Amino acid sequence: MSERTPFDDGATTTTGEDREVLGWEQFGGFSRELARDIVASGWMPDLVIAVARGGLLPAGALAYALGVKAMGTLNVEFYTGVGETLPEPVVLPPLMDTSELPGHKVLVVDDVADSGKTLALVMDMIRAKGLPVDADRDGTVESSAPVDARSAVIYAKSASIIDPDYVWRHTDRWINFPWSTLPPVTEE
Incomplete structure (x- = not known):
């Protein structure tokens, strides 16, 4: 799969706090580069699933760059603040409809x-256990659907317990993403 030079600063910058800062312009570039790597691998997705919330914008950008219109979202909570996490990631409702995913x-x-814990949870859920299937759409999970799945991230850190299939950059710095650097407006 694809990798950039480990711990390469590339087009990103750092602040005095030794943080990786991804700007909107670099964000657009990442999605095209990563999409090219995915296409070059010979594997093309039918569906893109975003790990919400951090994966929402990257997933949308990759889906556009790959020409994939089908998208879904899995809501996972792990980080509660800068460097603060729950003991383990937790999947939050609502669950996406996965009845059409097999194959x-x-x-x-x-x-x-x-840490890789969130991505590992989602990939395990999809690959090993399968995604929950509510075939008759009554709110009851009747079965699970194993899926041919791969993962893509903007950044991977050396401490990650999972090696994503597609990675744009490696870093061990805290990352400031353009969509999550400022506090919610409710705190202003």
Whole structure:
């Protein structure tokens, strides 16, 4: 799969706090580069799943760059603040409808594989256990659907317990993403 030079600063910058800063312009470049790597691998997804919230914008950008219109979202909570996490990641409702996924290729996208726990949870859920299937759409999970899935992230860190299939950059710095650097407006 694809990798850039480990721990390469590339087009990103750092602040006095030794942080990786991804700007909107670099964000657009990442999505095209990573999409080219995915296409070059010979594997093409039928569906892109975003790991919310951090993976929402990267997943959308990759889906556009790959020409994939089918998208889904899995909501996972792990980080509660800068460097603060729950003991383990937790999947939050609502669960996406996965009844049509068996036999399809799925690209799971997140912003960063930091500890890798969130991405590992999602990939295990999709590959090993399968995605929950509510075939009659009554709110009851009747079965699970194993799926041919690969993962893509903007950044991967050396401490990650999972090696994503597609990585744009490696870093061990805290990352400032353009969509999450400022506090919520409710705190202003």
